[in-house]
Amino acid sequence: MKAAVEMEDVHVAFNGRDVVRGVSASLPDRGISVIIGRSGCGKTTLLRVLNRLNEEFPGCRTSGRVELNLGAGPEAVYPAPGVRPRPLPELRRLVGMVFQSPNVFPVSVFHNIAIPLLTVAECPKSELADRVRKALEDVGLWKDVMERLHMPAEHLSGGQQQRLCLARALALEPSILLLDEPTASLDVHATAEVEELLRNLAERYPLIMVSHSLRQALQMGDRLLVMENGMLTHRLEGRASTTERELSGLLGVAPERLL
């Protein structure tokens, strides 16, 4: 299997404070890779290394080698001597991201997908309606909202909003999907729906997910990366070979405690 992500000795610091220290990892281009660890261990920062989103915050310094396969073989993401990476907007279009709490834009359902399509993907107006529909179908939301495309997106339920956020990222035809605790703010029912959807998407995209729940990590992850104090401490391959108790032992917390 080809690698979607190659990281070597990645360090991230904010205002001189190290958050990620010397992470090296290679993630294949299919299946779900789950990053897990206690809160504050740097897992979200590590995820944001891949789409350079850490640079939106002041005082950020990233070093190390990061290569992604965005459809044309491995390519460097960060500038280095003799290396000119893709411009940021293009990188972020190809590396889709979904956040912890659904952050739909306070515009209509249609515009939530249409605005990025028009501004980032430069989609011609004639194809717009089709591509919005396709994105909504991909996340199983089309039947729910086809009658209400021009209603404010905030009127959707939490689970629907999160699926809309996924659709917004998918509409841009990314090569990799990053998920930052995508079910942390959802109820049990909505969590199950989103997890099911992610399993289906994992057949088409490499998914890299930060998770807050041991159960989710074990059920969904094709491989687990355990982080502690900014470093990768363990890597577990294959599903269901570990129990929650063993995993919590690795993390040094009681299994019933949320991370």
Next chain:
Amino acid sequence: MKRPFSLHLFRLAAGTAPALLLVCVGTLIGYLSWRGAPTLRLSLFFGSTPVWDGLTGARPVWDGIWPACAGTLCLVGLTLLLAVFPGVGCGIYLAEYASPAWKRRIGGAVNMLAGMPSIVMGLFGFSLILLLRHSVAPRANTGMLLAASCLALLVLPVLVATTREALEAVPDSLRLAASALGMTPARRLSHVLLPISVRGIGGGVVLALGRAAEDTAVIMFTGVVANAGLPAGLTDKFESLSFSIYYTAAQYQDQAELLRGFGTALVLLGISVMLLCAARFLENGYRRRWRGGDA
């Protein structure tokens, strides 16, 4: 459990405050209408001049307030034309691009401008003309453009502050989401942040508009007169409703004239409400386009 007495007192006070507000506004409008409404006839606007001739300026209107209405509308329009672009632009710069040091400096300057009494702004305009007369332009005189420029300076801080607040109220999570989708900062501003904050910015424009329509101190020094006819050009003298109310209140000869003053005040109030509704209408149309449906 028995509520403590202080909580009852607080609830009473919280209930009284809006009631007091309603009573004050009601009394004000009620009194204005009671005194002014009976004078609201065509003759209040055009005096003895035939309506059409007065409206188009074919014949001068001597004892009607139509020229003052037209003057106020032109003045407010010109003021907004001059103030909206720099005001909103400065607000955007402060909220999105300025470094903390520049935020402090420019923010301080804007606050200072906001604290400037309007009479000072009028005097500033007047001295500017004097300066021009003694230097490069000996024929410079007070007029519509000067008055509108000084008014624009007066309303600028309102526009800056409301634009900045509206943009800063947009949650950071939405900025991050827009960046994560690959939007450049400019696209993020034009397609996400501005559409979201249009309501706040619109509110600032309405405030500025009201301020420009009611102010008398600035224009008194910079070109308003009691009798000028319809506004003729950027450098000409003009009439305005606010000044005509002030003038009537100070100089009225008989009871009928005073009542006409009340009528004029009612008309000014009407124009302000009309402009406010127009602004809301535009804003709602804009919002419907973006948000759709019943928002």
